[in-house]
Amino acid sequence: MPEDAYLKLSRRERFELLDAGSRAAGLAPAILEKDYWVCRTLDVLFALPDLGQHLVFKGGTSLSKVFRLIERFSEDIDVSFHRDFLGFGADRDPEAASGKEQVRRIDALRDACTACIRESLFPALKAKLIDELPSDHDWSIEIDAQDAQTILFHFPQAGSVGLSYIQPSVRIELGARSDHWPEARHEIRSILGESFGLPLGLATVQALAAERTFWEKATLLHAECHRDPSQSMPARYARHYHDLARLAMSPVAPAAIADVDLRKRVVVHKTVYFRSKWARYDLAEPSTFRLVPPKERFAELERTMNPCGRCSSLRGRRCRKCSGHWPRSKRRFAACRPD
Template sequence: MPVTRRAGLQISFARSAPAIALRRLSRMDDMARWSAADRADLFTAVAHQRGDMSAAVVEKDFWVCWILRRLFTLTDAPAGMIFKGGTSLSKVFNAIGRFSEDVDLSFDRADLGFGGDNDPARAPSKKQAKQRLKMLKEACQTVIRDRFLPRLAAAVGETLQDPAERNWKLETDQEDPDGQTVLFYYATGFATRGPLGTTYIPPVVRLEMGARSDHWPAENATVTPYAAEQFPAKFQHPGSTVRVLAAERTFWEKATILHAWYHAKPDKPLKDRQSRHYYDLVKLFEAGIGPRALHRLDLLAAVATHKTVFFADAAAKYDEAKPGSLRLVPPASRHAELREDYGKMREMIFGQPPLFEHLLAVLTEIEQRINAPT
């Protein structure tokens, strides 16, 4: 028997999986105003048809795409902004098959007054570079608090209207010591707690802001929710244009993270989900982005130079992040904890994840190709 909850939405449940029928095309903003239960019917149908992700992941992906549209259509935005990181690799480049809960964004530091001669990269000494980075951090915090957050809240409110009625909220993350993370809470149609209080998919999108990243090279691209990809005839204009860091640059950003971890002190604690960077680099290589990046060693040099100033860490040995001495394969002493961490990531990866041993084998191949004598 069909169950109708609202005008325009009808869900028919078969024995095997739900089938969805929307009576008319719907805009994402219209769907954002539906009840959480109505959206849950749609997201459940998508998850059943795909078979490789939960309905809660489909739901969160919808809100990731929806908030990205708000971000990149802000009127009077406080600074130029770019989309980067793991979520960009899955949503824009379709290069990795994992779900990332965070949206990495970077303001153009020149728009915050730190371009030209004020750029930390042009500081005459390490001490002055450190001072400028501190000032840049403070400027970014101020912009987020006083300009970005109020404007984003107004843009969200134009569609979702009353926060109490629609059960949404925007706030800075009080647990972020840098004060540069914004949390967007949305109304969910699914359980958010698992057995014994374990968390499933929390109904919040983390917007991790900052202004230290370089924005070159970048391109315009489109992000589309998984729900619209599964039911394209049911959505009206689901794509959103974003400015995104080039995948080849992200390849080298990831590679230098692995290089830094190779040189990390043996007693340095492994960060939670650190293994995602090893997975991402392998998937980028297998998607064809890595081989293209190998022809852009200028990007590797640019990333290493940039991190030397903006993410200074003597132990990372960024000066050795170059052909002949780049290190991607983790030390054998780290394999056990990385393998365990990778196992915990299983629920984030769509379909069957590659074996940890496969990651090591591909990383070995990439490292050998980069370091081979020319």
């Protein structure tokens, strides 16, 4: 079966294939369907002429699809532009400036990224989808009205039974503030394709190393430990605790912890691009690095670590083997602190 055979199937045939795949994989058809479209979207993105080679796939979905380190189903694709592609390398790199000039460069970088999405990437992605998807498929694509750096692809549904936490759309979150070292080329495949041994939803992506993602998430949670207790935690943050707890169980954690230069590079990067008066990145050092937040946050995290909500296990159940229970996460964090 050729790689794009799924697209040539009728809606009923796609429904039947997803139903059979559901029985084979032990996953809901809605999960298989969205996973296929996540892979397909990544394939199209990274194959875009003059654009795809300047992108890097990162975040929780990369931990699942590329490195198979977590089972949490993510609703978004986190993709970043290389800054030099947008004209902010070498002498224009914000890290090469300081004070107000650094702030101006970061603001200009954000504006350049937004303009590139609006004027280049979004039109190219839409045109490619129009070219690839059959005309009788019901789908749409738009730039999120609430976030000019996010694209929403509402994929053509096959009529699979939905789940409350699985939206029939792929959320492509773009940006240009991320550092992309180290990165490498990887092949991924949809769960549907794996279930039948067929080339369905194949994609080649450039992905951020899992060790880098470990430190990105660890420094994020370190900063969160220093947030004013009177302020609420950002929405959907439980997923970062889930992911880090899973990474703590893998060979990635000791490898990342041993890479002192990588930790220092992430801390410097966060200090420049994600500046915060209360984050205390200066304490992101051995013996003062914090991962477990104040006790006042525990109940909030326990409530939000719910696989039927935004932080979800692929198999739609409370994930007892990873960080489904907040106390287990705390113990794993203690084991991976860079002492």
